[in-house]
Amino acid sequence: xxxxxxxxxxHAILILGALIVIAPFYTMVSYSFKSQxxxxxxxxxxxxxxxxxxxxxxxxxxxxxxxxEVKDTLELYPEKTxxxxxxxxxxxxxxxxxxxxxxxxxxxxxTFAPLLRYLLNGVIVTVSIFLIQVIVALPAAYALAKxxxxxxxxxxxxxxFCLLIPxxxxxxxxxxxxxxxxxxxxxxxxxxxxxxxxxxIFLMRQFFMTVPDDLIDAGRMDGMSEFSIIWxxxxxxxxxxxxxxxxxxxxxxxxxxxxxxxxITGERNLFTPPIGMREYxxxxxxxxxxxxxxxxxxxxxxLIVAFMLAQKRFIEGITLSGxx
Amino acid sequence: xxxxxxxxxxxxxGNTLVLNNVDLEIYEGEFLTLVGPSGCGKSTLLRILAGLxxxxxxxxxxxxxxxxxxxxxxxxxxMVFQSYALxxxxxxxxxxxxxxxxxxxxxxERFPLIGPFISREKRNELTERVRKTAKILKLESFLKxxxxxxxxxxxxxxxxxxAMVRNPVGFLMDEPLSNLDAALRVHMRSELSELxxxxxxxxxxxxxxxxxxxxxxxxxxxxxxxxxLQLGKPREIYEKPSDIRVAEFIGSPKINIFSCNVIKxxxxxxxxxxxxxxxxxxxxxxxxxxxxxxxxSLTNDRNxxxxxxxxxxxxxxxxxxxxESPNIEKRIILRVSPEEALNLQVDAxxxxxxxxxxxxxxxxxxxxxxxxxxxxxxxxKIA
Numbered sequence: 001x002x003x004x005x006x007x008x009x010x011h012a013i014l015i016l017g018a019l020i021v022i023a024p025f026y027t028m029v030s031y032s033f034k035s036q037x038x039x040x041x042x043x044x045x046x047x048x049x050x051x052x053x054x055x056x057x058x059x060x061x062x063x064x065x066x067x068x069e070v071k072d073t074l075e076l077y078p079e080k081t082x083x084x085x086x087x088x089x090x091x092x093x094x095x096x097x098x099x100x101x102x103x104x105x106x107x108x109x110x111t112f113a114p115l116l117r118y119l120l121n122g123v124i125v126t127v128s129i130f131l132i133q134v135i136v137a138l139p140a141a142y143a144l145a146k147x148x149x150x151x152x153x154x155x156x157x158x159x160x161f162c163l164l165i166p167x168x169x170x171x172x173x174x175x176x177x178x179x180x181x182x183x184x185x186x187x188x189x190x191x192x193x194x195x196x197x198x199x200x201i202f203l204m205r206q207f208f209m210t211v212p213d214d215l216i217d218a219g220r221m222d223g224m225s226e227f228s229i230i231w232x233x234x235x236x237x238x239x240x241x242x243x244x245x246x247x248x249x250x251x252x253x254x255x256x257x258x259x260x261x262x263x264i265t266g267e268r269n270l271f272t273p274p275i276g277m278r279e280y281x282x283x284x285x286x287x288x289x290x291x292x293x294x295x296x297x298x299x300x301x302x303l304i305v306a307f308m309l310a311q312k313r314f315i316e317g318i319t320l321s322g323x324x
Numbered sequence: 325x326x327x328x329x330x331x332x333x334x335x336x337x338g339n340t341l342v343l344n345n346v347d348l349e350i351y352e353g354e355f356l357t358l359v360g361p362s363g364c365g366k367s368t369l370l371r372i373l374a375g376l377x378x379x380x381x382x383x384x385x386x387x388x389x390x391x392x393x394x395x396x397x398x399x400x401x402x403m404v405f406q407s408y409a410l411x412x413x414x415x416x417x418x419x420x421x422x423x424x425x426x427x428x429x430x431x432x433e434r435f436p437l438i439g440p441f442i443s444r445e446k447r448n449e450l451t452e453r454v455r456k457t458a459k460i461l462k463l464e465s466f467l468k469x470x471x472x473x474x475x476x477x478x479x480x481x482x483x484x485x486x487a488m489v490r491n492p493v494g495f496l497m498d499e500p501l502s503n504l505d506a507a508l509r510v511h512m513r514s515e516l517s518e519l520x521x522x523x524x525x526x527x528x529x530x531x532x533x534x535x536x537x538x539x540x541x542x543x544x545x546x547x548x549x550x551x552x553l554q555l556g557k558p559r560e561i562y563e564k565p566s567d568i569r570v571a572e573f574i575g576s577p578k579i580n581i582f583s584c585n586v587i588k589x590x591x592x593x594x595x596x597x598x599x600x601x602x603x604x605x606x607x608x609x610x611x612x613x614x615x616x617x618x619x620x621s622l623t624n625d626r627n628x629x630x631x632x633x634x635x636x637x638x639x640x641x642x643x644x645x646x647x648e649s650p651n652i653e654k655r656i657i658l659r660v661s662p663e664e665a666l667n668l669q670v671d672a673x674x675x676x677x678x679x680x681x682x683x684x685x686x687x688x689x690x691x692x693x694x695x696x697x698x699x700x701x702x703x704x705k706i707a
Contacts, residue, residue, distance in 0.1 A: 214407045217405065220397065221374065221402065222422050222423040222486075223423060232411075233411060236412075237412055
């Protein structure tokens with residue numbers, strides 16, 4: 001075996017870095033398994049917690065015996081007082097509302113607020129953004145990489161310049177423009193500002209530069225129009241780079257908290273997952289960390305799964321486009 | 325008339341003149357090669373012919389019709405590229421089908437999902453054409469593979485196949501063999517020639533490799549600095565180059581050039597030897613004599629050109645001796661047989677001469693001039 005001190009140190013540093021990055025995720029997943037009491041006391045109960053059964057207060061609250069119900073039951077047991085019957089019924093409810101913390105947390109995640117709706121919104125927004133970005137970026141990148149026209153280099157330098165503009169700097173003007181045309185609180189407000197991705201144009205342009213000109217000429221000889229060259233020749237060869245861009249784009253907009261917070265002001269049906277999470281911040285009863293962490297876990301899972309599936313090609317794409 | 329005619333083609337990139345008023349007529353069914361060093365404009369000329377590049381001025385006629393402004397696909401020419409340019413995401417058969425589909429199916433028939441339904445018969449016909457072409461090129465067993473899974477030679481064949489399926493009026497080939505290894509290149513040379521004979525269509529072939537140019541073409545056009553210097557049959561170009569640059573470019577190893585002085589109107593002097601001829605137009609001017617390595621012969625006669633061998637090149641069938649000679653600035657290369665070469669080591673002294681009739685004379689502008697009476701060319705050795 002080759003043992004080198006340099007390699008060992010390198011790996012030690014990398015492992016340490018990985019641990020630091022993973023730590024919050026570890027806590028998030030672990031908390032999503034634990035009961036409120038375990039979280040608040042910080043008791044050392046391992047990753048999965050003790051899974052000691054708890055009584056779901058919301059469930060009990062919802063199941064509270066009605067006056068009618070108590071009266072009906074009282075007729076069957078005339079020897080008992082109203083109070084007794086009430087307590088018996090309540091105990092029944094409590095028994096049904098007793099569950100392990102993991103079930104409580106994940107159940108509340110989906111019942112407390114319309115999480116599925118938020119997830120659906122997230123999918124609609126990120127997928128639309130990505131598709132439109134591709135529709136805009138591919139032809140633009142193709143033109144910048146492969147066509148000769150007056151002002152091309154200037155156009156490309158504008159693209160590079162736009163890479164330097166921070167989103168937050170133009171958020172207010174964008175918001176005002178959207179408000180003027182009455183688009184706030186719509187999907188359009190969430191999607192339109194992101195449809196032109198200079199990063200996407202830049203990334204795809206760099207990739208297209210590496211595609212041999214002969215391939216494009218072959219397409220022209222075969223009778224393809226410039227647009228069919230883009231969609232039928234360039235797009236298939238650019239899949240790795242496109243996948244890399246997809247991850248950047250989808251992650252950024254799935255996780256985006258800032259922009260939806262700006263343009264979605266009241267319409268709860270349009271909340272994206274990160275905005276939706278605010279709904280779990282209970283006001284007077286304190287914050288329920290378990291359910292919140294369960295929501296967080298649910299929200300990040302699709303991204304992590306997607307990344308793992310595409311990991312190999314994603315790294316390919318990054319290396320190909322020289323963005324290492 | 326259905327050949328190809330390029331008329332007064334001019335093209336420059338920025339300030340660089342790439343093509344300078346080029347005229348070229350390509351006969352129907354011939355194998356014409358454009359040959360020249362890199363940067364001579366041969367590829368640009370081919371691309372203008374293909375329609376991939378537009379000329380600054382000039383006209384392109386294909387089959388008698390003016391195609392100057394017509395887009396590449398409508399010129400019905402097929403092109404084979406140096407890098408093959410196969411669509412990497414499609415199989416060989418899909419690659420070959422692509423030009424057919426674009427040509428023979430309407431937009432609706434090419435539409436995904438419904439297209440295949442409404443054009444089933446047409447599609448079967450096209451697939452049949454692909455199969456036939458693949459059979460000619462012995463590609464049948466690779467039809468289902470993607471270009472990445474093929475060897476260089478197979479990719480070359482697939483690229484040829486994609487060009488062939490649609491029966492174009494002409495094939496344009498841009499250095500199609502230069503990515504192959506040496507052995508395969510030689511093999512493909514003969515295969516391309518045979519293919520040309522079998523198809524009988526026009527081939528326009530661009531190469532910088534003079535061996536390819538000489539072996540395959542019916543005619544070849546030697547290009548340099550944006551001009552066609554000479555257009556003719558391979559043998560004619562080799563034996564009677566019209567320009568010193570053509571003489572130097574065609575032939576391997578390079579032709580030997582001796583510069584000499586015209587001393588009388590009927591006599592030049594080369595290394596102290598005299599050649600008789602008609603030199604009256606070149607009095608007091610420099611004149612160059614070109615002699616190919618195979619036309620120089622060793623002799624025992626000590627009165628001939630002398631030199632010392634500085635380097636020997638063994639090609640198996642022949643040896644090339646690089647000889648330094650006093651009074652001649654460049655090294656002279658001469659071809660000798662392996663038997664003769666046995667006794668000749670580096671630093672050996674040799675004498676050689678040549679027969680007058682092989683000497684090519686070039687004037688100071690580099691143009692070849694006839695100095696002998698064509699009816700009276702002698703085999704006379706110079707010394």
